[in-house]
Amino acid sequence: MERLADFVVNNRIKMAFVTMLMAFAVYAGIPNLKLDTDGRVFMAADNPDKILLDRFEQEFAKDDNLAIVIVPKDGEVFTPRTLGAIGAMTEELWNLPYVRLVNSITRFQNTYADGDMMVVEDLVPEPSMVTDAEAAAARAVALDRVEIRNSLINDDASATAISVIFRLPGVDLVTEIPDIISEAEPLLERYRADYPDITFKASGSVAVSQAFATASQRDGETLTPAMLVAMLVVVGVLLRSVTGSLLILILAALSALVSLGALGWTRVPINSATAVAPLMVITLAVASSVHVLSSVRQTMQQTSDRTIWARRALTDHGLGITVAVFTTAIGFLSLNFSISPPFRQLGNMVAGGMIGVWIFTIFLLPGLICWIPIRQKKDTASVDRMMVALGEFVIRNQKRLLVGIPVVIIAFAAGISQIKLEDDFLRYFDESFETRQATDLYETELGGLNVLEYSVETGVENGINSVAYLQKLDALSAFLRDQPEISHIRSLSDTIKRLNMNMNGDDPAYYRIPDTDEEASQFLFLYELSLGYGMDLTDQINVDRSSTRISAFVGYATTRQLLALDDKIQGWFDSNAPELKSPVTGQSHVYTMISARDVPSMLQGTTLALIFISFVIFLVLRNLKLGIVSLVPNLLPALMGFGLWGYMVGNVTLAVSIVVAMTLGIVVDDTVHFMLKYANARKRGDSAEDSVRYAFKSVGMALTVTSLGLVVGFAILGQSGFAVNRDMAQLTAITLAFALFVDFLFLPPLLIFLDRMKQMKISATPAALAALLSTGILAATL
Incomplete structure (x- = not known):
């Protein structure tokens, strides 16, 4: 690296010019960036669950929805004032973009017998003029209808909901959902002002998708700047250099813009996952630049020549930075094993940003060191003195550490046994988000927003009119209603039974499946002819009438609970109607399976990344053992981090599944620099102990400053109300703290022990062998 250092320092003006010219070429892609607000961005086109969902939605309908929760403060929905508000809002919601259907308690299609005729009409035909008596009558009907109870109305009529179903064109996903929200929010605010005695809140897939899109933006406006400032303050205090913090800020900003510019050139919209990529690049830029500035801090004790500061920093740390950047990129590229496109894009963005980090650190930072005034400090930094003392402590207690640290490691790692795959996409937001408040209110007062969908096929055209089929569909519906997890189901069998009763003078004895196929067909035909505008059954019955849709609504459900529930449903099919067996689908299920499938996929990617990284370190050190x-x-x-997470939290979400690949890059940075210094000292003939001393003296300060700065920064981001950022940041901070612990207290004794084994060519002590073996078994097994 000495020749490269001389070349860069001697040609620093040219290097800076070329570097910035290349950077601005990449930055030109930034204006192409757009924000994708569609929550389905997490579903890959080749995802088998997504393919099944697409087929299901083509057969029936695509249900992107807003669920407007309405809770009167007097505890009664069926009053003239509240029904008037519901009726007026129902009509206005039809004016939102892309609306296919608006359904509410006032517009529910009520059927009843009138002599020999069956009447189909809105439950509350004139909501603005309803009387107390009419409201009471509507209440009685609504609470008797299983089709809407715990969906549009709860058991005590204290809460209701308006369901707005959209048919999104899918042409411009960047604008479609924001267009809906931009019109829905003012409408809700107006009704809140006009009806202060009624609570209005919006949930549903459209609101959740918008929350996903804006959550990272919200953190970007508050926590991300606080995180960056905290990191720079920690680095500045430990290096005792304000100018050093300024240089780090410059490099971090330039590198982050590279990741954004690279994404812009691909024309791929930014989303809630890739929005954190610039933050990742910033942290890695801090890690690389701190090594250079730590070297400058040490060299300035010997000379005031800035060119020597820059040259020596690049000579001593250039190789380590290069290897660390390359291995870090490998770690993030392992995110391409994820089945979710946003995480693949995140990995590629950060890998691209790492190229920027390397170019700016190697070719621009030396010039900045020469040009920007940095006050010379001739005294030894306090962190350096601490590292010398720590090195001596480790050498003195190497045997105790070699035996004791594995015990600590095993104690922490054992917590992995407490981890469960528990994810709930609806609660990725804390209570500060209105979407979360609305979701909790809906599921507390009305029922579930998670929906398990089944297309129950007959296999023949017009087969849904078969009485035998309808009876089995009704049996399935009864089974689903008996499940405590399910708050509501939507099934054609309920409608058919109601129609049969209506056509027999509303005699309750006829609330059952009709006796003949012809009756079932005729009743359904008459009903469909009588339905109001937009209230057809095309979202329940497919075109050739060979299949119907049954929907099970589940509240407060995690991925494990949803999968367990589907197992029970599939068991019912196997035992009672194997010919009708249908695979589960629906947006909730696809999100559930993303979590379930992504963890093993990411483990494969991380394992491969570890093998590649070890191979790179072997090539650089030319030492297979190291x-x-x-x-x-x-x-x-x-x-250790996941073990502590198991003790503290216990649940692993989709966001947490990428932490290993993400933190691997930062952890490798520390390992590479320490082992390179150790290997260089051994090559020049130093003893193992002296090599450890040299490594602590050379890179101990940089590792400490970097780790402390990043831990503090990620701890701040861990206060996010968005679970993707919060869980990722908290586990990252924990993992980085453990990385410093292992690098300082376990890696040096292990290196000394292995060198001693090689030199003495004798058997190691039983205790040391046991310590090494236990750690190896733990790593290999877990």
């Missing part, structure tokens, strides 16, 4: 040993400090922090 290449294998590098697995220990790279893997153990993640195991």
Whole structure:
């Protein structure tokens, strides 16, 4: 690296010019960036669950919806004032973009017998002029209808909902959902002002998708700047250099813009997952630049020549930075094993940003060191003195540490046994988000927003009119209603039974499936002819009438609970109607399976990344033993972090599943620099102990400053109300703290022990062998 250092420092003006010219070429892609607000961006086109969902929605309908929860403060929906508000809002909601259907308690299609005729009409035909008596009559009907109870109305008529179903064109996903929200929010605000005695809140898939899109923006406006400031303050205090913090800020900003510009050139919209990519690049830029500035801080004790500061920093740390950047990029590229496109894009964006980090650190930072005034400090930094003392402590207590640290590691890593795959996409937002408040209110007062969908096929045209089929459909409906997790189901069998009763003078004895196929067909035909505008059954019956849709609504459900519930339903099919067996689908299920499928996929990617990283370290050090040993400090922090997470939280979400791949890049940075310094000292003939001393002296300050700065920064981001950012940041902070612990207290004794084994060519002590073996077994097994 000495020749490269001389070339860069001697040609620093040219290097800066070329570097910035390349950077601005990449930055030109930033104006192409757009925000994708569609929550389905997490579903890959080749995802088998997504393919099944698409087929289901083509057969019936695509149900992107807003669920407007309405709770009168007097505890009664069926009053003239509240029904008037519901009726007026129902009519106005038809004016939102892309609306296919608006359904509410006032517009529910009520059927009843009138002599020999069947009447189909709105439950409240004139909501603005309803009387107390009419409201009471409507209440009685609504609470008797299983089709809407715990869906449009709750059991005590204290809460209701308006369901707005949209047919999104899918042409411009960047604008379609924001267009809906931009018109819906003013409408809701107006009704809140006009009816202060009624609570109005909006949930549903459209509101959740918008919340996903805006959550990262919200953090970007508050927590991300606070995180960056905290990191720079920590670095500045420990390096005792304001100018150093300024240089880091410049490099971090330039590198983050590279990741955004690169994405802009691909014309791929930014989303809630890729929105954190610039933040990741900033943290990694801090890690790289701190090594250079720590070297400058040490070199300035010997000379005031800035060119020497820059040259020595690049000579001593250039290789380590290059290897660290390359291995970090490998770690993030392993996100391409994710089945979710946004996480693949995140990995590629950060990998692209790492190229920017390397170019700016190697070719621009040396010039900035020469040009920007940095006050010379001739005294030894306090962190350096601490590192010298820590190195001596580790060498003195190497045997105790070699035996004791694995015990600590195993104790923490054992917490992995407490981890469960529990994800709830509806609650990725804390209570500060109105969407979360609305979701909790809806599921508390009305029922579930998670929906398990089944297309129950007959296999023949017009087969849904078969009495035998309808009876089995009714049996399935009864089974679903008996499940405590299910708050409401939507099934054609309920409608058919109601029609049969209506056509027999509303005799309750006829609330059952008709006796003949002809009756079922005729009743359904008459009903469909009588339905109001937009209230047809095309979202329940497919075109050739060979299949019907049955929907099970589940509240407060996690991925495990939804999968367990579907197992029970599939068991019912196997035992009672194997010929009708249908795979589960629906947006909730696809999100559930993304979590379930992504964890094993990411484990494969992370494992492959670890192998590649160890191979790179082997090529650089030309030492197979050190290449294998590098697995220990790279893997153990993640195991300890997940173990502590298991003790503290217990649940692993989709966001947490990418943390290993993400933190791997930062953890490797520490490992590479320490092992490179150790290997260089051994090559020049230093003893293992002296090599450890040299590594602590050379890079100990940089590792400490970087780790503390990043831990503090991620701890701040961990206060986010958005679970994707919060869980990722908290687990990252924990993992980085454990990485410093392992690199300082376990890796040096392990290196000394292995060198001693090689030199003495004798068997190691039983205790040391046991410590090494236990750690190896732990890493390999977990």
